[in-house]
Amino acid sequence: MNNLKSGFVSIVGRSNVGKSTLLNRIIGEKISIISNKPQTTRFNLKLIYNSLDSQIIFVDTPGVQNPKNKLGEFMLKESKNSLKDVDLILYMVDSNLEIGELDNKIIDILEKINLPKICVINKIDTLNSEDLSKIILKYEDINLFDKIIPISASEGTNVYNLIDSIKSFLPFGPRYYSDDMITDLIERDIVAEIIREKTLNLLRDEIPHGINILIEKFSLRKYKPIIDIDAVICVEKKSHKGMVIGKNGSMILKIGKFARLDIEKFLDSKVNLKLFVKIDDDWRSKSFKVKEFGYFRK
Template structure:
């Protein structure tokens, strides 16, 4: 997927592959969505919202930016967690530049230092301090910038607020310096390589994460079983299975008199209609698959395939 070195002068187009990395909840998915201008990654305040590598594509004239939004790195507790961590570290090796996001405050944790170590071997990187809207004193931001520069792995340190869309546009210039001459890998009007079915599944998972209490949503997987346009109409029929790990969780996902499932499905349908540009008939069922997060076969079945190294 990454650019081979083309014959100079052969192309008038170029592309830059960017790994968006960092600890959970630092704003990777929010920044990806903002730069792409479309919702390609689901966003909640809970860690581990992004489970697989999601690609956002922005084409500006001859230059195509390909953002790989990776799972936040954390200590893995099961096979799904291990795969998520591997996805983040593998992405560093796959790209033209890594863009690592940081909070303005707090000590760098162990998983962040693991990524910094990986960057020492993994090609160029820039640092982005997000959430500048939370900075109390400009001197705090300067101190953080100095701390990141001192790590010796970042070409530059940028400061942005994704929430206020402040200084985010400057990242396009920053990333364009790492572009490689060659063909565009995606259609110029594409904004993601995720199939529509996967986008639907992710949106449903986002709503479950938003509406439910902490523990259960990580134990759910969403699989789209049917995605069919009705001939002669602007209506798509979508059937979805929501899998959880325990019978007790199933009851919670459905809710009293089906209220929770209805709430999740209704909010998801609104989002789906927006990005599909048509009406959606969404049917959701809840099923139990015990301990699927530790079952290799089910992880593959539910779409958490190991990324082949390119």
């Protein structure tokens, strides 16, 4: 008899509620990039949790938002598509005491889907017990969720309880991926995301949303245990190019330094990282550019 619980779990919610922080905590590796800016996650990404009695395939999704361009339209479609062919939906909210417009939009979508749903209330480390009780009551009154679980993804509070609850909703089944896999992304895609994370965290608010990273070279050097990586930072405006480079190259050097440290840790290898900057005018509003940069559905 098969005693393994396995299945697919979609995690949805507004931008910045902590979806990627939670998944990195569960997986034990930093795969989903983290930033306090919206539009950090741009496409659906599978992260795989393995234990002796389970394999949970999480689908990390872009935060639901009102699209302002072709990239935004793609991201909203990705969020909706993540709700197909899964066994369970995690709807994640944060410590906000009010249910806002975007949350109501997500709830409307979830009401039409006949799947078990867990409401995960994140950032409880910022709440007192009275406010937490008020939030729990608000989501109980919606009468949509099979369970409501408060957690702190950053602190790790109650995360193991959440994992146990997820397992209780999953069917018995096979391992869909080998037990040494933690994501369906290839290494060069993760490297591109690490570089993009550094631009999100180091640059001014209006610039990072228009940034895309292209990996042009990714190769192990002959006779030396060094990986050579050439990456292009694509920006939408000439003025943005100057800001990415910085005075006397100071900003691009900083982006490269922090990115290289994380990439070396991820690849467990010395890395020679070279960064270049290229202007691609207003690419987020052009369907063909959004597709060319890899944001499309096959």
